[in-house]
Each structure stands twice: as C-alpha cells, then as structure tokens.
Amino acid sequence: MAGSDRGMLKCSRLTKVYSGARKALDGITFSVEATGIFVLIGRNGSGKTTLIRILATELEPTSGNASFGSMDVMGDASLLREKIAIVPQEARTVPWMTPMQTVSAYLMWRGMGYGEARRRASDALENLGMSHYRDRLNRTLSGGMKRKVLVAAVLSSDAEIIFLDEPTTGLDPVSRREFWDLMKDIEGERFTFLTTHYLEEAEALGDRIGMLEAGRLIRMGTLDDLRRSVRHGYSMSIPAGQKEVRISVSEGEMLKGADGTRILTSEDEAFSISRELIRDGVKFTINPVSLDDIFFYLVSREREENAGNKGEAVEQLRGFGGEEEQA
Amino acid sequence: MDSVEKRSRLSQFSASILVNSLYEMKNYPVVLVNTVLSPISFLLLIVFVSHGALIGEAVQGGFIMSMFGAGTSLQADLSHLKNDFKLQDMVVSSPTSWMVYVAGMAASELVYSVPALAVLAILAFYFVHMSPAGTLLFVAVLFLVFASSMAIGYTFATFSTDIVQSFAFSRLISTLFSTIPPVYYPITYIPLPYRYLAYLSPTTYAAQLAQYEGGYVHISPQMFAASWIILILVAAILFALAGSKARWREK
Secondary structure, three states: OOHHHHOEEEEEEEEEEEOOOEEEEEEEEEEEEOOOEEEEEEOOOOOHHHHHHHHOOOEOOOEEEEEEOOEEOOOOHHHHHOOEEEEOOOOOOOOOOOHHHHHHHHHHHOOOOHHHHHHHHHHHHHHOOOHHHOOOOHHHOOHHHHHHHHHHHHHOOOOOEEEEEOOOOOOOHHHHHHHHHHHHHHEOOEEEEEEEOOHHHHHHHOOEEEEEEOOEEEEEEOHHHHHHOEOOOEEEEEEOOOOOOOOOOOOOEEEEEOOEEEEEEOHHHHHHHHHHHHHHOOOOEEEEOOHHHHHHHHHHHHHHHHOOOHHHHHHHHOOEOOOOOOO | OOHHHHHHHHHHHHHHHHHHHHHHHHHOOHHHHHHHHHHHHHHHHHHHHOOOOOHHHHHHHHHHHHHHHHHHHHHHHHHHHHHHOOHHHHHHOOOOOHHHHHHHHHHHHHHHHHHHHHHHHHHHHHHOOOOHHHHHHHHHHHHHHHHHHHHHHHHHHHHOOOHHHHHHHHHHHHHHHHHOOOOOOOHHHOOHHHHHHHOOOHHHHHHHHHHHHOOOOOOOHHHHHHHHHHHHHHHHHHHHHHHHHOOOOEO
16 A cells, blocks of 8 residues: 555544543644654653554544544554554563564464465564574563564564554663664655654654653654754753752753753853853753753643643743644 | 455464464473373372272363363463463454454364363273264263353453463362362262252253263253253353453453
C-alpha cells in the first residue's frame, strides 16, 4: 500500500479512564500524516503506552475515536490488523525458542506459509546481522539481541504501520545506537509510531515529535517547529549543591528545579552569564537548546497551569514563543 | 472463505502449535517426561492400592485427567505468553483472530499430551475392553471434558494478570476437578454423604460414563442420560461464558 493510502492518523478527543478513575488519556486530539517516524515522548506514566495500545487495537478507549485514513481503530480493527504490527513495551522473546523460530512463527501468525515465513525470517535476521545467532536459544542472547529479534519479527512482516513502545529501554548505549541506525535504514518504507522517554532518541529519529504529559498532548511538530517555539537558542545548566550565586537574566528564562537551575537565553546573555559563573567558580554546562530543554520547559508550564499557578506560569513564559498545540 | 484465506488460517493455527508445544518439546525434551508423569503417577497409585483390581478404571481416569489437564494447562500457558512475554499483544495486533489463536493453543495442549496419551493408549489396549461404539462414546466424553476445561482455561487466562496467580488457579482447578473427584475409581468407593459433593464436578459424570462403557459399573438409563446431558450442558455453558466474558481487545 502506498503511503497516501495510509492517509492521516487522526485522534479525536481520545480519553482513557482505567478502573479506579485513573485518567491515562485526557481528550487527546491530533492528526499527523502516516509516513516516516513519529516519536511520542513523555515521562513514565504520561500515557504513551495507553495511546499506542489503543492505536494498535489492543485496548478500547473510554471515549473519543482514532483512525488511519478511512480505517477506524475500533470499527475496522480486523482490516487494520492486516496492516499493523507492534512490539509492546515489555515484550520478551520466548526463552525456549530460537530467533529463527520466533520470527517465522510471528510471520505465520500474520498468515504466511511455513516455507515463506522461514525464508523471510532468515533474510530479516541476516539483514540485522544476526545470522550467526539464528539457531541459538533466545535465553542465551543478550538483552539487545532479544530486542532485535522482536524488531526483526515485525520488520520482516508486510505491516505498513509499525508500533514500537519504548524499544530501547534497558539497552546499552551501543545497542541503542545500532537500533537507531536500523530505524534510519528502514525510514520511508512504512509509518513507524515510536514511544520513548529518551529525548535524544526522539531527536535522532523523529520526523515529527509529540510531547505527552499527564495524558495530554502538550506540543507536536517537527524538531525545528519545537525549537522555534523557544525564542532563545542557548541552554545553561547549573547543578544544585553549589554556592549561592545571584544571576540576573534579563532576556531569557530561569527555571529552578530540585536538581539545579536551568537558564534559557540568547547567545550574548549566555556568554555574559558564563563569564560571571567562571569568575565565581561555579560549575555549569552550556549548549544550544535541545529537545530536553523544550520538554523540561513545557512540562513545567503544564504542571503549573494544572496547579492553577497561572501568574507564575505567565511570568516564566517570557522569552518563549508560547505557541499552542500544533500538528 | 477462499483457499488463500484457508491456508492463512492454517498457518496461524499451526504457529500456535509450534510455539506452545513443538518448539518447547524439541528444545526442552525434559517436558516430554513431565507430561507423562501426572496421569501415570495417579494410575500407579490406584493400581497398587487396589492390588490391580482397578487398573481399567485407573487407565480411563488417566485419560480423563490428561484431557482435563490439557485445558487447565491452556490457562497457564495463555497467561504466561500474555503477561510475561506480551506475545498475545503482538498477536492481537495481527490478522490472527482470537478463535484461531485459542484453537491453535488448545490443539498445542493436545499435542503436548500426546506422550501421555500414547502410554495410556497402550495400557488401554491391554487392560480396558470396550466395544467400538463404547470406544467412540468414551472419545466423545474425553472431548467434552477437554472442551469444558479449555473454556475455563481461556476465560481465566484473560483475567489473570501474572503467572503466579495463573498457576495457582490452574492447580486449584486441576485439584478440584480431576484429583479430588472419583475419576480413577468408581464413585461407590466414596461414602454416601460425600458422594453428593463429588457430583458437583463434571469429571465425575465423565468417569461414570467411561466406567459404564468399560463394564466396570452399572448405571440406570436415567443416570446415563443425565450424565450426558450434564456434560454437554456444562461444556455449552462454559463456552458461552468464555465467549461473553473473555477479552481479546482489553477494556
């Protein structure tokens, strides 16, 4: 199916309330073209897994609806299931099976014959550099290898929409980067919906990025869109536990947290503050504004707004574009 | 359904059998011994205690316990694959329907029981004497026992949240329905007041019918008919419950 047939992923006022009245999703509305890689970031418990499970037809929403093109996630689940595949967050390989058996069995569940499934599985494992391990028991593989086996299973299928729920959680940095390389290689062939709480992963992979906090989508766009939502280009971090210094920030924003102070400001002011901090012997880091800074700021603002502390939130908005939710 | 769709369903059905029995048996051969042990150990116990007098009933009981055990194992296995590996989540988001997945998993439990059934079949050949019609009725009884326990297994599996809870349920159901009731010996061995309790288990009716077909006990035509009706009704009710209560897409 061509990318255009997948159309748009649309969510309209999607809400999920679990028993005990815990609201995991709170009226999420957005639409995004179902091509490339969409990365959903958010802290633990922000609702990422709930959203991905609803979209992957595993979980019913409490209210609202979602669709891919003309296919409704609830009403056309059978049709949609022909086109989607998921690696759930806590998915593990079955220990008594080998990578070859794991991938080929998954392909058989997708309807392929035994011979075709074995051929595809063999090719997929070879493409991921796992030929050498294909007949070893899964329980003997490293954590990274086991993850790769599951990813190989969904990638070797004909699914056009792939859901990966925190695929690199628990992987070492090398395995994580190998996974990123793999995702970049397959980018463009299908639509990948990926969740993560590693912001550098979202920066590395996401064509478009959504930010989820407490079940609400607080911002969405390309990395450039998100960067543009912050007027200032530099971020300074001053870790807590150092001597008290008085810093005057006239052009930017100063956010205080338990782990220290973060300043978002212009290049000139950043270097001016840097000189003062060096003179006073205070340790700090300075970098161009990253997704981490944007996320930190937006989550802080969201929390303050939810807490009803609007006055302070408005004060802290100085220096930021202050755009609302966008597609 | 066209031939491509039929082949596709067959592949999906076969995948469950491969994952839940054949690959496990191939890669961990010790499980083959395990499947034989449970029914055979009870059989030996009853034969020794009765000095060989109850060997026919005990072999039939071994069949009934194997078939009931296959259903309760389905519960533990489905729950294990769903909660610990999230494999069921991957299958839900695929073209496989819940019916094909569960049917394949149920078949995998029968495949898993083949070593035990083979040993019991050899023993039955020597020690149980039934007419061809009686053998057919015995197979029908076994099918109903399996169907009932499978329905119980699937329903419980969809509600269980972890493997410890799941295995606890599995053992409880197995003990209540295949160890405590008079499956390996005639119900007349149980003192009368407790006999009524035994009739709360469908496996009691299954054993009674099997023992009647084997010529070990005599039951009235009314009890014969009632036993069949109860077995069929229990299976139908459990299937209806499984269909209405069990969840494929979670709520």
